[in-house]
Amino acid sequence: MADMKTAAYICKGCGIGERVDTARMAKVATKEGKMHLAREHDFLCSAAGVQTIQDDIDKEGVTHLVIAACSRRAKTEAFHFPGVALARANIREGVIWARPDTAEARETTQEMADDYLRMGCGEVKKMKLPGGNPDTGHAKRLLVVGGGISGLTAALEASKTGYQVVLVEKSAELGGWTAELYRRMPFREPYADPQHTGMAELIKEVASDANIKLITNAVIAKTDGAPGRFKVDISVESGPSLTEEVGAIIQATGFTTYDIARLPELGGGKSANVIDQAGLERLAKEAADKGQPIRRPSDGGEVKCVVFVQCAGQRDGSGRHLAYCSGFCCGASVKQAMYFKDANPAIDTVVIYDDLRLPGNGEDFYRSAQKKGVTFTKGKVASVEAKGDGCEVKFRDLILDEDAAIAAADLVVLATGQVPNSGVNIDIPEEEVAKMEVKPVSILNLAYRQGKDMPQLTHGFTDSHFICFPYETRRTGIYSAGPVRRPMDIAQAVEDATGATLKAIQAMENAELGRAAHPRSGDLSYPIVQLDGCTQCKRCTVECPFGAIDEDEKTYPVFNESRCRRCGTCMGACPVRVISFENYSCDTVGAQIKAVDMPDEFSEKPRILVLACENDAYPALDMAGMQKNCYSAFVRVIPVRCLGSVNTIWITDALNAGFDGIMMLGCKHGEDYQCHFVKGSELASVRMSKVDDTLKQLALEAERVISHEVAITDIARVPQLINDYAAKINEIGMSPLKGFA
Amino acid sequence: MGDLNQQMLDKYRNNFLREVEEKVDDGGWVKMCMQCGVCAGSCTFGPDWEHTPQKIFMMIRAGKREEVLGSHSMWLCTSCYNCMVRCPRELPITHIMHGLASYAHRLGLAPKNQPTRDFSLIFWENCTKTGRVNELRMTISVYFREGFMSGVKKMWTLRNIGRGLFFAKRLNPLELFVSHGCKDKDGLRRALKKADEIEARRRGYAVQPRGYSS
Numbered sequence: 001m002a003d004m005k006t007a008a009y010i011c012k013g014c015g016i017g018e019r020v021d022t023a024r025m026a027k028v029a030t031k032e033g034k035m036h037l038a039r040e041h042d043f044l045c046s047a048a049g050v051q052t053i054q055d056d057i058d059k060e061g062v063t064h065l066v067i068a069a070c071s072r073r074a075k076t077e078a079f080h081f082p083g084v085a086l087a088r089a090n091i092r093e094g095v096i097w098a099r100p101d102t103a104e105a106r107e108t109t110q111e112m113a114d115d116y117l118r119m120g121c122g123e124v125k126k127m128k129l130p131g132g133n134p135d136t137g138h139a140k141r142l143l144v145v146g147g148g149i150s151g152l153t154a155a156l157e158a159s160k161t162g163y164q165v166v167l168v169e170k171s172a173e174l175g176g177w178t179a180e181l182y183r184r185m186p187f188r189e190p191y192a193d194p195q196h197t198g199m200a201e202l203i204k205e206v207a208s209d210a211n212i213k214l215i216t217n218a219v220i221a222k223t224d225g226a227p228g229r230f231k232v233d234i235s236v237e238s239g240p241s242l243t244e245e246v247g248a249i250i251q252a253t254g255f256t257t258y259d260i261a262r263l264p265e266l267g268g269g270k271s272a273n274v275i276d277q278a279g280l281e282r283l284a285k286e287a288a289d290k291g292q293p294i295r296r297p298s299d300g301g302e303v304k305c306v307v308f309v310q311c312a313g314q315r316d317g318s319g320r321h322l323a324y325c326s327g328f329c330c331g332a333s334v335k336q337a338m339y340f341k342d343a344n345p346a347i348d349t350v351v352i353y354d355d356l357r358l359p360g361n362g363e364d365f366y367r368s369a370q371k372k373g374v375t376f377t378k379g380k381v382a383s384v385e386a387k388g389d390g391c392e393v394k395f396r397d398l399i400l401d402e403d404a405a406i407a408a409a410d411l412v413v414l415a416t417g418q419v420p421n422s423g424v425n426i427d428i429p430e431e432e433v434a435k436m437e438v439k440p441v442s443i444l445n446l447a448y449r450q451g452k453d454m455p456q457l458t459h460g461f462t463d464s465h466f467i468c469f470p471y472e473t474r475r476t477g478i479y480s481a482g483p484v485r486r487p488m489d490i491a492q493a494v495e496d497a498t499g500a501t502l503k504a505i506q507a508m509e510n511a512e513l514g515r516a517a518h519p520r521s522g523d524l525s526y527p528i529v530q531l532d533g534c535t536q537c538k539r540c541t542v543e544c545p546f547g548a549i550d551e552d553e554k555t556y557p558v559f560n561e562s563r564c565r566r567c568g569t570c571m572g573a574c575p576v577r578v579i580s581f582e583n584y585s586c587d588t589v590g591a592q593i594k595a596v597d598m599p600d601e602f603s604e605k606p607r608i609l610v611l612a613c614e615n616d617a618y619p620a621l622d623m624a625g626m627q628k629n630c631y632s633a634f635v636r637v638i639p640v641r642c643l644g645s646v647n648t649i650w651i652t653d654a655l656n657a658g659f660d661g662i663m664m665l666g667c668k669h670g671e672d673y674q675c676h677f678v679k680g681s682e683l684a685s686v687r688m689s690k691v692d693d694t695l696k697q698l699a700l701e702a703e704r705v706i707s708h709e710v711a712i713t714d715i716a717r718v719p720q721l722i723n724d725y726a727a728k729i730n731e732i733g734m735s736p737l738k739g740f741a
Numbered sequence: 742m743g744d745l746n747q748q749m750l751d752k753y754r755n756n757f758l759r760e761v762e763e764k765v766d767d768g769g770w771v772k773m774c775m776q777c778g779v780c781a782g783s784c785t786f787g788p789d790w791e792h793t794p795q796k797i798f799m800m801i802r803a804g805k806r807e808e809v810l811g812s813h814s815m816w817l818c819t820s821c822y823n824c825m826v827r828c829p830r831e832l833p834i835t836h837i838m839h840g841l842a843s844y845a846h847r848l849g850l851a852p853k854n855q856p857t858r859d860f861s862l863i864f865w866e867n868c869t870k871t872g873r874v875n876e877l878r879m880t881i882s883v884y885f886r887e888g889f890m891s892g893v894k895k896m897w898t899l900r901n902i903g904r905g906l907f908f909a910k911r912l913n914p915l916e917l918f919v920s921h922g923c924k925d926k927d928g929l930r931r932a933l934k935k936a937d938e939i940e941a942r943r944r945g946y947a948v949q950p951r952g953y954s955s
Contacts, residue, residue, distance in 0.1 A: 367830075371773070377799075399776055
């Protein structure tokens with residue numbers, strides 16, 4: 001770039017000036033970093049300091065800045081200069097706060113500061129100002145799939161916020177499971193009695209909302225495009241198909257009840273008097289319509305004793321039934337026991353439970369049921385068998401530790417769980433799908449290379465970043481809400497749908513501006529591919545955790561930038577390094593690696609490269625600095641967007657440059673992953689497992705490249721890991737590759 | 742007294758929980774137990790109990806009438822109130838335990854030869870007779886509760902303490918023959934009788950004199 005004008009600013013505030021020689025750093029910037037301009041300032045983030053920089057941009061035409069001051073995570077508002085490329089050298093948290101203030105440490109601390117400045121100078125020259133994704137879409141309508149409580153709530157919330165909605169429901173009627181209920185669990189003070197579902201009113205409200213277009217008896221035939229420009233084909237049972245253009249999608253397809261016929265040991269499917277909770281809701285509704293008490297299904301006899309069996313076919317360790325707890329069923333049984341107790345206190349109602357789970361205000365509801373005389377027995381039901389007019393329930397009393405029985409239960413209600421309606425599990429290979437008796441039916445029919453539906457985490461629930469970003473799925477702009485995401489009750493589904501709606505609106509707005517959605521929300525950079533170098537190896541298309549990359553007929557990657565979350569996993573995957581971001585690429589990191597001043601083999605000063613995930617590991621290091629948890633002066637830390645973006649060329653570059661060890665700090669992966677980009681750290685660990693062979697070929701020790709899973713809270717652990725590794729490197733000795741680069 | 746038991750059996754048939762709710766002091770709280778086990782874990786007598794409060798409550802709900810009323814557990818309660826202050830559902834557990842013991846005793850279902858129960862009865866008889874506890878007589882009654890020889894043995898073991906008490910003027914052998922009482926003994930008896938009547942009326946019993954039942 002001919003008109004690149006570079007400048008470095010070195011702050012002396014926060015004690016930097018007393019701990020390191022900033023004049024020497026300014027010299028490093030101009031001599032070694034080849035900066036056109038280098039200035040020191042006593043207090044760079046002050047109005048005067050910021051003005052100095054702004055003046056240089058305005059008058060001197062500076063286009064690329066390096067700020068050597070605090071961490072890139074601090075003072076982001078003060079150091080916000082739109083229109084110029086900016087690199088930050090972390091002298092405060094990363095150097096002076098992470099080093100002891102002693103005379104003997106002074107030399108190595110200074111070297112550390114110099115190196116970070118060199119790295120910043122190297123990086124900034126390779127950076128371009130991100131221009132924003134050109135692949136924008138302008139559709140601001142929201143598609144909601146599913147017309148149950150979650151879907152209706154989502155539609156209504158979006159409409160209230162001023163957005164248009166298309167709501168597609170498979171059946172003829174709106175309302176879903178909630179409409180099937182006689183009453184719902186209380187959701188207001190005093191949480192004592194079952195309440196009306198309010199579904200009829202909600203349906204009326206949605207039906208009369210001018211912003212909401214209702215399409216019933218319809219399914220999604222095809223979904224193509226990206227956030228801001230999804231094209232959705234909707235096939236209607238009787239009538240012409242429709243195509244709608246929408247900006248974002250909420251999948252609120254709910255659940256199916258677990259089939260009680262699969263529980264013959266609990267009398268499921270064997271006796272008319274053994275029903276599931278949905279069955280009891282039907283009985284209660286019918287009875288209420290007739291103005292009569294609930295009768296025994298087998299012969300219409302009087303109900304004197306009802307037994308509720310909790311965890312029926314749930315929390316099952318044998319692998320035959322659902323392994324998980326559906327969470328809503330304890331509350332539902334308490335509510336249903338009240339149907340009987342409120343009508344006639346003389347009816348015996350026994351809830352046999354293993355753990356009664358009524359979180360939050362559910363505790364008040366539980367207490368209310370106890371006051372009403374519902375009996376709660378901690379036990380495990382062994383069998384339910386038809387006997388006389390009713391059933392005999394045999395169970396193990398877990399408090400008294402003995403076998404017990406209820407001889408004459410007129411009605412037995414099995415609390416079965418929720419099975420999510422999440423469509424096709426795209427991780428099951430096609431050969432296995434072919435063997436299945438019942439073929440899974442796709443819900444969204446995505447025209448994505450990676451499969452027709454959203455990826456699932458476990459038990460068929462859609463994958464979302466459970467802890468940090470629960471609404472975000474692995475398909476940008478498509479959100480799952482309600483029991484398709486995790487088992488839940490009505491109150492939780494309403495909250496879930498509201499949250500998902502707001503995220504979907506953000507996604508549409510970001511898509512229009514060409515910016516990323518979470519977690520790099522607002523990021524204007526996007527992956528750029530040089531197709532002439534591409535070898536069609538498909539690694540990027542296969543590994544993208546968000547299904548952002550399709551393939552054309554020649555198997556070249558086709559990037560859908562609006563679907564991209566900017567993690568750089570494709571960049572890390574690319575063996576020929578043709579994928580890059582304007583401000584983050586193989587070159588920007590490579591330049592930092594090469595900029596480090598490498599002491600020779602006999603200096604007793606090893607150099608360790610730390611590639612730290614910017615989401616957890618880097619903040620942990622910053623906080624370690626704030627806590628003055630010191631660590632070795634031999635490390636040089638480079639933040640990366642995700643370990644998934646680490647390209648093996650950086651490892652090669654670092655080893656060639658003479659680094660003695662490379663340490664990668666990323667997030668936890670596996671089923672309870674913490675990775676902000678879901679698969680990044682997992683993919684990195686797979687890639688790095690192959691590095692060992694390369695190291696052996698180079699006659700290097702396998703310990704030269706290591707990785708650790710760290711959390712943001714590991715403020716004491718991360719410095720310890722670094723120090724331990726530095727000691728290890730000291731033990732195995734300096735790299736033999738020094739001095740060749 | 743067996744009549745009262747039969748009467749209650751007839752009245753409540755197999756709904757023991759309702760019987761407890763209506764007849765036992767603070768029995769209405771039993772249904773509010775959530776079986777967390779904090780009482781069982783807090784009890785100073787923990788491992789020595791036949792049934793912890795948690796189990797007693799569960800047995801009541803399971804209708805185990807004879808087992809509950811015949812249990813030794815309630816009689817072992819030292820009234821330390823640990824369970825009661827810790828109960829997250831704020832059940833007056835100590836009171837319920839005493840209520841159950843008292844009810845079991847009234848029905849004649851309490852365990853025989855239970856030391857705490859025997860002591861209570863001896864104490865009651867001793868103190869209601871004159872309105873004051875005659876310590877010497879009471880001690881002797883307790884010592885000889887299990888027979889003459891065991892009484893002699895116990896007295897022999899504690900002879901030095903007895904001597905010490907005598908010289909400290911804390912023990913007057915004459916009390917064995919003449920016990921001094923309160924002023925209005927008849928008034929006291931009338932008050933106790935009245936209290937019995939009130940309680941019986943409230944609980945719906947036929948008026949029965951208190952005392953050793955079998």
